[in-house]
Amino acid sequence: MARLRYAKSPEQVARAAEQNPEFLESTVSSLRAVYETDPRLVAAVLPKPLEPTERPEVQVTFSKVAMHISPELTVEIGSGVFGVRARYEDTEGTYILTMPMTAEQAVLAGRDTYGEPKKVGEIDLAVEGDRVEARITRMGITYLEGRGRLGEDRGGREYTEYAWCFKALPSCEKGRDFDGDPLLVRLVWQQRHREVRPVEGELVLRDSPFDPVADLPVRRLVGMEYDVGTTLSHGEVIRSVPGSWLLPFLHQRYDDPTHPGVEIAI
Numbered sequence: 001m002a003r004l005r006y007a008k009s010p011e012q013v014a015r016a017a018e019q020n021p022e023f024l025e026s027t028v029s030s031l032r033a034v035y036e037t038d039p040r041l042v043a044a045v046l047p048k049p050l051e052p053t054e055r056p057e058v059q060v061t062f063s064k065v066a067m068h069i070s071p072e073l074t075v076e077i078g079s080g081v082f083g084v085r086a087r088y089e090d091t092e093g094t095y096i097l098t099m100p101m102t103a104e105q106a107v108l109a110g111r112d113t114y115g116e117p118k119k120v121g122e123i124d125l126a127v128e129g130d131r132v133e134a135r136i137t138r139m140g141i142t143y144l145e146g147r148g149r150l151g152e153d154r155g156g157r158e159y160t161e162y163a164w165c166f167k168a169l170p171s172c173e174k175g176r177d178f179d180g181d182p183l184l185v186r187l188v189w190q191q192r193h194r195e196v197r198p199v200e201g202e203l204v205l206r207d208s209p210f211d212p213v214a215d216l217p218v219r220r221l222v223g224m225e226y227d228v229g230t231t232l233s234h235g236e237v238i239r240s241v242p243g244s245w246l247l248p249f250l251h252q253r254y255d256d257p258t259h260p261g262v263e264i265a266i
Helices: 010-018 039-044 104-114 243-253
Strands: 026-036 057-070 073-088 091-101 118-120 122-128 131-138 141-150 157-167 183-205 220-240
Touching (some): 057 122, 057 131, 073 104, 073 122, 073 157, 091 104
Parallel strands (some): 091 118, 091 157
Antiparallel strands (some): 026 220, 057 073, 122 131, 131 141, 157 183, 183 220
16 A cells, blocks of 8 residues: 555544644743834834834744644744734734744744744744843844843743734736735734743844844833743634735735835934
């Protein structure tokens, strides 16, 4: 009898859906930073129907993630999040501008399932004594760094946070932008932290033509924390949107080093 791994039986499809790592609980350690930037810059990066929140804040997260595929199998990756605070109707969350991952599998699954703007990159997060350091590197450029001194453990906490992204299929046909209307997706992250420590330190943004995070400069560092715990995540399609709303921003999920940028008066 021959084995063919390019196809699955209905039973195998059902088992794979139950074990999809995108929906499984993960053990995560993270350095999280929040900073204020210019409100006009935040408004300029948001596709409709997302709107700016009262605070023009940017969220940056460096993480080590252990995905528990089965009792016998754990897959470890590095993960990053860079996005601005945004609101849709009554829900606030982070509109993700870029989401680097160390593993190709995580990039493909996140893009296909949720429309997350993931790219393959290098993520380092290390704790030595009372010091924590983290960095994200792509295309040979270390464009994000966080570092500082750890404070005392504040104990555990539980909360739910939200993030926004757009699931879209660019068209393969000339003269069309998309193969259907893009979908606004709300990500739901259920956080359970057993350790939370404040961090006194700094966040560094460096210019990169591939990941232009430096276009949203740090006006004021609101705070930094280091936490360890578990995350359970899923996503929800909220609505469809006209392709014209997303088209001016679609390039940001791909490397576009020739784009000179648009002028924003600040």
